[in-house]
Amino acid sequence: MDMLKKFSQSSLALPLTALALLLLFNAIFVDDFFKIQVMENGNLYGRPIDILYRASSLIILALGMTFVIATGGIDISVGAVVAISAATCCLMLGGDISGVPAHPFIIAILAALAAGIIAGIWNGTLVAKFKIQAMVATLILMTAGRGIAQLLTDGQIITVYYKPFSYIGGNIPGVMLPTAMLIALCMVVLVILLDRKTSLGLMIQSVGINQNASRYAGVKVTAVLFAVYIFSGFCAGTAGLIESSLIRAADANNAGLNMEMDAILAVTLGGTLMVGGRYYIGGTIIGAITIQTLTTTMYAVGVSSDRLPAIKAIVILLIITIQSERFKQMFREWRMKRADKAAKEASHA
Amino acid sequence: MRKFFSNLVASPMFSFYVTGLLFIILFGFGSVSFEGFFSPQVFLNLFIDNAPLIIVTAGITFTIISGGGGIDLSVGAVVSLTCMSLAYLMRDTSLSPYLCMFLVLFIGIAIGLINGFFITFFKLQPFIVTLGTMFLCRGLTAMISRDSVAISNEEYGNLAFTSFEIGDCFISLGAVIAIIVVIIATIVLRYTSFGRGVYAVGGNEQSARLMGLRVDRIRLMVYVISGFCAALGGIAYSWIMLSGYTLHGLGMEMDAIASSVIGGTQLMGGVGFIPGTVLGVMIQGTILTIISFQGTLSAWWTKIVVGVLLCLFIVMQALVTEHRNKLMNLKAEDSGKKGKKA
Numbered sequence: 001m002d003m004l005k006k007f008s009q010s011s012l013a014l015p016l017t018a019l020a021l022l023l024l025f026n027a028i029f030v031d032d033f034f035k036i037q038v039m040e041n042g043n044l045y046g047r048p049i050d051i052l053y054r055a056s057s058l059i060i061l062a063l064g065m066t067f068v069i070a071t072g073g074i075d076i077s078v079g080a081v082v083a084i085s086a087a088t089c090c091l092m093l094g095g096d097i098s099g100v101p102a103h104p105f106i107i108a109i110l111a112a113l114a115a116g117i118i119a120g121i122w123n124g125t126l127v128a129k130f131k132i133q134a135m136v137a138t139l140i141l142m143t144a145g146r147g148i149a150q151l152l153t154d155g156q157i158i159t160v161y162y163k164p165f166s167y168i169g170g171n172i173p174g175v176m177l178p179t180a181m182l183i184a185l186c187m188v189v190l191v192i193l194l195d196r197k198t199s200l201g202l203m204i205q206s207v208g209i210n211q212n213a214s215r216y217a218g219v220k221v222t223a224v225l226f227a228v229y230i231f232s233g234f235c236a237g238t239a240g241l242i243e244s245s246l247i248r249a250a251d252a253n254n255a256g257l258n259m260e261m262d263a264i265l266a267v268t269l270g271g272t273l274m275v276g277g278r279y280y281i282g283g284t285i286i287g288a289i290t291i292q293t294l295t296t297t298m299y300a301v302g303v304s305s306d307r308l309p310a311i312k313a314i315v316i317l318l319i320i321t322i323q324s325e326r327f328k329q330m331f332r333e334w335r336m337k338r339a340d341k342a343a344k345e346a347s348h349a
Numbered sequence: 350m351r352k353f354f355s356n357l358v359a360s361p362m363f364s365f366y367v368t369g370l371l372f373i374i375l376f377g378f379g380s381v382s383f384e385g386f387f388s389p390q391v392f393l394n395l396f397i398d399n400a401p402l403i404i405v406t407a408g409i410t411f412t413i414i415s416g417g418g419g420i421d422l423s424v425g426a427v428v429s430l431t432c433m434s435l436a437y438l439m440r441d442t443s444l445s446p447y448l449c450m451f452l453v454l455f456i457g458i459a460i461g462l463i464n465g466f467f468i469t470f471f472k473l474q475p476f477i478v479t480l481g482t483m484f485l486c487r488g489l490t491a492m493i494s495r496d497s498v499a500i501s502n503e504e505y506g507n508l509a510f511t512s513f514e515i516g517d518c519f520i521s522l523g524a525v526i527a528i529i530v531v532i533i534a535t536i537v538l539r540y541t542s543f544g545r546g547v548y549a550v551g552g553n554e555q556s557a558r559l560m561g562l563r564v565d566r567i568r569l570m571v572y573v574i575s576g577f578c579a580a581l582g583g584i585a586y587s588w589i590m591l592s593g594y595t596l597h598g599l600g601m602e603m604d605a606i607a608s609s610v611i612g613g614t615q616l617m618g619g620v621g622f623i624p625g626t627v628l629g630v631m632i633q634g635t636i637l638t639i640i641s642f643q644g645t646l647s648a649w650w651t652k653i654v655v656g657v658l659l660c661l662f663i664v665m666q667a668l669v670t671e672h673r674n675k676l677m678n679l680k681a682e683d684s685g686k687k688g689k690k691a
Contacts, residue, residue: 074476126660126663130664130667131667132663132664132667133616133617135420135476135616136610136616136659136663137663139603139606139607139610139659140656140659140660140663141656142603143603143607143652143655143656143659144652144653144655144656144657144659145656146649146652147649147650147651147652147653147656148653150647150649150652151649151653155647155649252649261480264476264477264480265477265480268474268477273474274418274474274476274477275474304491304495306487306488306491306495306595307488307491307492307495308488309484309485309487309488309491310484310485310487310488310489310491310492311488312484312488313481313482313483313484313485313488314485316477316480316481316484317467317478317481317482317485320473320477320478320481321467321471321473324471324472324473325472326470326471326472327471
């Protein structure tokens, strides 16, 4: 009972409950939901693996977004940056049909990551140096980003035939788990280490709560802001690699479309408030997995992809309402009233 | 002379002047570069082609001015939902097109009420709530039909092609409605107590509350207005497209926000001028027209140019605000000195 009380008060309680309810729904209505098989080629296969696999790029984006939102900002350009990174990578590899890359693979990967980091530096400059509101500052790249990606690919969809490129979005031969999952896992470990072992997390929180006070306390606010936007750009670059490798092509119009919205949702579902301050890495990861589980579940019960947003919207509105202070207060009042009533009845008896 | 410039930069209308100047420069550039560009019809076409966006932007500007992170991301999806509902109502029922149009306006109002309720009652972030209703409307549109539904009602088609002649040129019904909406919105914001209340809430919520303004009610109204404008914009959109489709109005919310920012609205709230936002839409339209006249440039250049313009305006706004604050401090010091002498 004590454990239960402790759990219900922890910040992870709500996201975890939502995820658990979804999984329960799946366990009842979807056949063989939790079954994991080993395929002939040695890869693991099954819905839980599939969910984690599909959620990987969202998790990566959401990690970067968590830090940005914790500083009181927002980065709505990540979807466009995914497109830029995908375009850069495919451009470097080239669309040669014989499968010979134009540049070495490692250079292409580094170029894609660099594109993400440059985008982050741009956003960081506007927010940290010019003190422009984050939403407006990142709106610029969101608008121009897809144009830049199309400029890079000359409006074409570049298809890459180079075999190892597909390993990022698929499996490296001989490894049981999808590569995207492993990348996401590495990023999660990296972020948790940064958060726990350095004072960066504390500084990010203090910047999010009060910039001026942090400056007086000696926190380098500009540097911290710069760092979070660059990290968000880096995350978007990584997600761009995964997204383009999944379809082995760079589609400037559709790569990462609406992913910024999903990433922001994942962060919010995880309990981080958009005003900045406290943030929950674990919550974000669970939020991202919840969104993907919802998607997979809906596909499994036969809801089409274009109708899915309606159900997603209802779930999201429900969860954020339950998380709101006003709702918690109403719930407390209701419980107190009930306790009063019970006490009165007891005294009457 | 220097003082004149200094005061001009500090005046609240400065962004509007700059936007106006930029529009004239862009239009002038087009007129000089391309034959046949400088004609009243090309100018009127800007209104005709962008009528839905102008109406939607007028609505979204209310939410941005109201501050507190106020924004309405659901407008594009509401446009899509109204188009689809209109197409569905006219295909599967025998209701008069006028009644259909009247009914779909309530969709916008309902979505606005939902947005406003969650934002004011549960104190949730407008960004997340309107993102939710955006998904909701897109999903609902797909639930009505996944395929494109054509509007083949004859009466409605006639209405869509209604045009008014001005001299040698013409203007469509949608454009006329857009202009009317802009005039009403400007008057409401500048000259009614509600409009001033919106500015007050956006400028400083705490002060507005202490002044006795009903902050929550104003916030709610702002989202209802935005929803209503989105539905009206949807009707104007259906006059252009004559169909309902899930991908109608995709990304329109971002175009509207960008227009609003180019037009001098500050996303922090409290600052904004509707005619300026119209110029913002017209600037985007002019860029598109120039690109189509030029012929060889691809459409994605629009996005890049709009991005660059956004960047210029935002940096300008940041500098202007700084200048204004400096001027205010100077003035305060001056009056302080005078007070001491007296």
